[in-house]
Amino acid sequence: MLYCKSSIMNPIVLESVQLSRALDGPNGRKSLLSDISFRLERGQVLVVLGPSGAGKSTLLRLLNRLDEPTGGQVLLDGRNYLEIDPRELRRRVGMVMQRAYLFPGTAAMNIGYGPAQHGMALTDAQIGELLEQVGMQGYADRNVATLSGGEAQRISIARALANGPEVLLLDEPTSALDDASKQGVERLLATIVRERHATCVWVTHDVAQAARVADLVLRVEAGAAVALGTPQELLHA
Amino acid sequence: MLRLLFHTQLSLGLAQAATVAVTAMIVAWFATRRGAAIGREIPFALLRGLIQILLIGVLLALLLRGPWWTSIPLLLVMIFTAASIVRRRVPELPRAYSLSLLCMCAGAGGVIAFMTLFGIIDPKITMLIPVGSMVIAQNMNIQSLFLNRFLGELRSHRGEIESALALGASPEHAAAPYLRAAFHASLIPATDNLRSLGIVWIPGIMAGMVLSGSSPVYAALYQFVVLAMIFTAGGLSCLTATYLAPRRVFTPYQQLRQLG
Ligand SMILES: Nc1ncnc2c1ncn2[C@@H]1O[C@H](COP(=O)(O)OP(=O)(O)O)[C@@H](O)[C@H]1O
Ligand SMILES: [Mg+2]
Numbered sequence: 001m002l003y004c005k006s007s008i009m010n011p012i013v014l015e016s017v018q019l020s021r022a023l024d025g026p027n028g029r030k031s032l033l034s035d036i037s038f039r040l041e042r043g044q045v046l047v048v049l050g051p052s053g054a055g056k057s058t059l060l061r062l063l064n065r066l067d068e069p070t071g072g073q074v075l076l077d078g079r080n081y082l083e084i085d086p087r088e089l090r091r092r093v094g095m096v097m098q099r100a101y102l103f104p105g106t107a108a109m110n111i112g113y114g115p116a117q118h119g120m121a122l123t124d125a126q127i128g129e130l131l132e133q134v135g136m137q138g139y140a141d142r143n144v145a146t147l148s149g150g151e152a153q154r155i156s157i158a159r160a161l162a163n164g165p166e167v168l169l170l171d172e173p174t175s176a177l178d179d180a181s182k183q184g185v186e187r188l189l190a191t192i193v194r195e196r197h198a199t200c201v202w203v204t205h206d207v208a209q210a211a212r213v214a215d216l217v218l219r220v221e222a223g224a225a226v227a228l229g230t231p232q233e234l235l236h237a
Numbered sequence: 238m239l240r241l242l243f244h245t246q247l248s249l250g251l252a253q254a255a256t257v258a259v260t261a262m263i264v265a266w267f268a269t270r271r272g273a274a275i276g277r278e279i280p281f282a283l284l285r286g287l288i289q290i291l292l293i294g295v296l297l298a299l300l301l302r303g304p305w306w307t308s309i310p311l312l313l314v315m316i317f318t319a320a321s322i323v324r325r326r327v328p329e330l331p332r333a334y335s336l337s338l339l340c341m342c343a344g345a346g347g348v349i350a351f352m353t354l355f356g357i358i359d360p361k362i363t364m365l366i367p368v369g370s371m372v373i374a375q376n377m378n379i380q381s382l383f384l385n386r387f388l389g390e391l392r393s394h395r396g397e398i399e400s401a402l403a404l405g406a407s408p409e410h411a412a413a414p415y416l417r418a419a420f421h422a423s424l425i426p427a428t429d430n431l432r433s434l435g436i437v438w439i440p441g442i443m444a445g446m447v448l449s450g451s452s453p454v455y456a457a458l459y460q461f462v463v464l465a466m467i468f469t470a471g472g473l474s475c476l477t478a479t480y481l482a483p484r485r486v487f488t489p490y491q492q493l494r495q496l497g
Contacts, residue, residue: 066399066492086491091405101396114404156400163404 013077013199014040014093014167019062020071033058033223035072038216040167043197047210047231050220056203057098059220060169063201064093076167091118094165096173100152107131107147107155108140114163122162130158135188150181154188161192168193170202211235258283300362308365312349315370316341319377327384329497331485337380339481344474345369345376348466357462371442371463372470375427379471383423383478388496390415391486398493408487416479423475427468434464 018035033055040046048056061067063074065086074081081089091114102110111130112122122130127140134154144152153173160168170189174182186206190213193200204210210217210231217234219227227234239256243249265279300307316338323337330336349369352358358368391398394415401411435457442463446456486494 064403065490066403068488068490068492086402087405087407090403095403097396097400097403099396101400103397103401113401113406117405117407117410159404 011041012039012075013042014063014201015075015078016063016072017075018072019059019069019074021058021062021067022070031223033062033220036218036220036225037072038218038228040199040201040216042199044215045193045198045200045202045213046216046218047214048201048203048218048220049205049207049210054220055223056220057171058223060095060171060201060203063167063169064090064095066090066095087117091163092165093167093169094160094163095169096153096157096160096171098172099176100149100156102144102147102152102155102159105144106140107136107142107144107158110144110155110159111162113159126162130162133161133192134158135184148181149177150185153177153181153185157185157189157192166199168198168200170200170204172203172205175205207235254287258287297362297366300366303362305360305362305365308362308369311366312346312369312373315373316346319345319373319380323377323380323384326381327388330384330388331494333384333485336478336481336485337384340380340474340477341373341376341470343477344380344470344472345373347473348372348470352466357466367442368463368466372466375467376470376474379423379427380474380478382426383419383475384482386422387415387419387478387482388486390418391493391496395493402491402493408491408493409483411493412483412486416482420475420479424468424471427464427471431464431468434461 016036016038018037020031020034020036022029022031022034024030036059038046048059050056058067062069065081076084076089076092084092094114103113108124108127111127115122124140128137131137131139134157136151136154136158139147139151139155144155147155153176157173173189174185177185186204186209189202190209192198193202193213202210202213214231214235217227217229217231218225219234239249239252243252261283262280265277268279269277300311319341320334320338323341324330324333327333349358349365349372353360353365358364391412398411398415402408443456443460446459447453451459486496488494
């Protein structure tokens with residue numbers, strides 16, 4: 001309900017306008033992604049589908065500016081994102097990658113990493129709450145080197161949530177997990193996304209899961225958008 | 238044995254050099270057969286080293302009577318050359334030449350200037366050139382080790398670094414653990430040299446000074462002085478690198494560059 005006021009003023013949280021990235025290689029210019037456009041309202045979930053190498057990760061890395069766009073633009077809350085300091089942008093546009101990439105130390109230290117980057121310390125209660133959200137109560141003091149793949153990925157999700165991002169980017173967050181933990185993490189993410197009304201760009205292979213959470217579906221092939229529409233249009237055809 | 242065959246100092250020296258070169262090439266040949274790519278570089282490195290040191294010997298003989306300050310341009314040439322050698326070890330690092338040049342000017346350059354000013358190095362060519370070159374050469378090795386290790390760490394921890402950036406970390410903060418690892422690794426050999434000094438290792442300069450008539454105790458002290466200078470210069474240059482290197486591997490928009 002907190003969202004209502006600002007969503008009247010500006011319902012579009014994230015907008016991508018002909019976003020493109022090309023690289024100068026030894027064999028001339030190579031396009032990794034071209035002319036991707038979409039608009040996401042607050043609380044909407046965009047599911048991105050496409051074969052391996054299609055440019056899905058490239059798209060997400062452009063959205064939090066881990067890679068530099070070579071064309072088009074991104075608007076965050078109506079503002080050209082090139083004008084936002086990259087560190088602030090990345091706090092506001094959180095990301096969960098294919099693998100957890102936890103920092104050596106405890107789970108609590110990992111979860112507190114983001115807030116610590118702008119001089120904020122999470123309380124034990126806040127850390128406990130984040131751990132609970134990802135189903136990892138009581139793991140605060142665990143050394144992350146002793147976690148399983150699924151547990152580590154849950155901590156990395158809590159770590160991304162700790163920044164309180166306005167937009168969440170999920171890059172095949174379960175594709176590196178074994179089948180047993182895959183389902184659990186996938187379901188956890190769906191719950192978080194729904195409960196938080198998170199604005200979310202979610203790259204996944206799980207079409208059934210996509211159908212449950214998506215407001216919009218974007219199909220990417222060979223660096224180009226081949227379809228953008230509702231899950232009814234694109235997933236039940 | 239060689240002494241029986243060669244009677245002038247020059248011919249004896251050449252014969253000795255040829256013998257060790259052949260031995261080194263045999264080792265290099267075996268190394269190549271075992272798949273170490275560096276084996277191929279060794280014959281050229283040996284030949285290049287021999288020619289260079291001979292030229293310097295001749296040059297020194299000519300310069301010994303010159304004024305002390307002629308050693309300044311010579312030392313500068315050494316630092317510039319060392320920087321280009323470091324760059325060749327890390328071709329994937331953008332602007333590696335200016336980086337290593339700045340770092341070694343701060344390290345070797347700073348230490349040589351400071352020590353000369355305070356009379357720890359005699360401002361004479363016969364002192365400045367050999368001592369200075371030792372400090373510069375070791376600084377070059379330390380700098381190479383540092384950058385090599387740093388780039389290796391960046392390549393193998395790209396995921397962790399980009400995760401840190403994605404959480405709003407500054408590039409310097411995201412790279413800090415890997416700068417620390419590189420700093421530590423690059424100073425291990427110099428530290429081990431200090432630790433083993435005199436027990437495992439009696440370095441050349443001490444032998445040289447004793448041969449040329451200095452008291453063995455002074456020679457020993459001075460050897461310590463040189464090693465401590467090498468350590469200080471290496472530490473200073475790597476410290477400088479910890480400030481300058483992040484700017485070479487991240488873009489102005491705080492993205493980790495593609496390295497190699
Ligand atoms: N830094 C890079 N340099 C060159 N090519 C790249 C780079 N990053 C990604 N690519 C290429 O871009 C294409 C899209 O990659 P990616 O976005 O990772 O695909 P996906 O996530 O859909 O599997 C691939 O062909 C990949 O090889
Ligand atoms: Mg991908």
